[in-house]
Amino acid sequence: MTSPISKITEFLALGGPVVSFLLVISVIALALVLFKLVQFTQISASKAKQPNSPAYKAVHDKISQLKEGINAGSVTHDDAIELAEVIALGQINKHRSGLRTLDLIVQIAPLIGLFGTVLGMIDAFQALQTAGSNVDPTVLAGGIWVALLTTAVGLGVAMPTNVALTYLESRLERYQSALHALVYLSLNPAANGTHASIDQQ
Numbered sequence: 001m002t003s004p005i006s007k008i009t010e011f012l013a014l015g016g017p018v019v020s021f022l023l024v025i026s027v028i029a030l031a032l033v034l035f036k037l038v039q040f041t042q043i044s045a046s047k048a049k050q051p052n053s054p055a056y057k058a059v060h061d062k063i064s065q066l067k068e069g070i071n072a073g074s075v076t077h078d079d080a081i082e083l084a085e086v087i088a089l090g091q092i093n094k095h096r097s098g099l100r101t102l103d104l105i106v107q108i109a110p111l112i113g114l115f116g117t118v119l120g121m122i123d124a125f126q127a128l129q130t131a132g133s134n135v136d137p138t139v140l141a142g143g144i145w146v147a148l149l150t151t152a153v154g155l156g157v158a159m160p161t162n163v164a165l166t167y168l169e170s171r172l173e174r175y176q177s178a179l180h181a182l183v184y185l186s187l188n189p190a191a192n193g194t195h196a197s198i199d200q201q
Contacts, residue, residue, distance in 0.1 A: 018116030018150045022109060026157045029105045032098050033164045040168060043095060043175045062087045063186045081183065088179040095172055102165045106158050113154020120147025 015022075066080035124143030 015146070016116065016120075016155065018112060018119070019153050021111055022150070022153045022157055023111060025105055025112075026161075028160045029102060029157065030165075032102055033161070033168075036095075036098055036102075036164075036168050040171055042173070045081050063183065067180075067186075082126060084183040084186070085180070088176075088183055091179060092172065092176045093103025095175075099165065099168060099172075102161055102168075106162045106165060109158040109161070110151070110154045113151040113157075116154070117147045120144075122152065123147070 063080075063084050066084060070076070070080055120143065124147060127143060
């Protein structure tokens with residue numbers, strides 16, 4: 001029986017450096033997705049309303065200071081809301097790191113795969129030209145198959161990464177909406193006594 005290591009080695013030999021590079025990118029993407037999933041366990045729309053959550057404490061403490069400033073007349077209501085929004089945005093930006101890297105992987109992985117296919121097709125047709133009238137169709141077909149392998153690997157890296165990125169971004173958007181609601185309900189006098197309708201996760 002062929003060992004898994006032998007199969008991987010054979011696969012890398014067929015795909016060449018382009019497939020090897022794509023596999024390295026896939027490992028980076030997987031590690032980053034797992035890291036973000038662990039990080040995002042600390043945030044959700046519901047946790048933004050929990051007094052013991054770090055984001056709630058940071059925003060709520062600032063809101064309390066701003067309320068004191070409004071009552072003392074040193075801060076206007078509009079300025080207080082703006083400052084609280086900046087604090088909330090800072091909490092969001094703490095969790096944005098890494099998402100742009102995932103987005104970059106989604107964009108470049110198929111292009112790298114296509115680049116490998118173009119290089120493989122060039123090699124295949126050079127071999128066809130060199131063979132002249134003694135062309136073996138099976139050899140040409142094998143060269144084209146290997147060339148298309150890089151495109152398949154590129155798409156295989158990009159698609160699951162894109163799914164993970166969409167999920168992470170949607171969670172972050174809901175969390176951001178929850179923090180904005182916290183700011184609005186805390187500093188808008190007309191909202192006192194009302195409850196924000198925030199999707200639970």
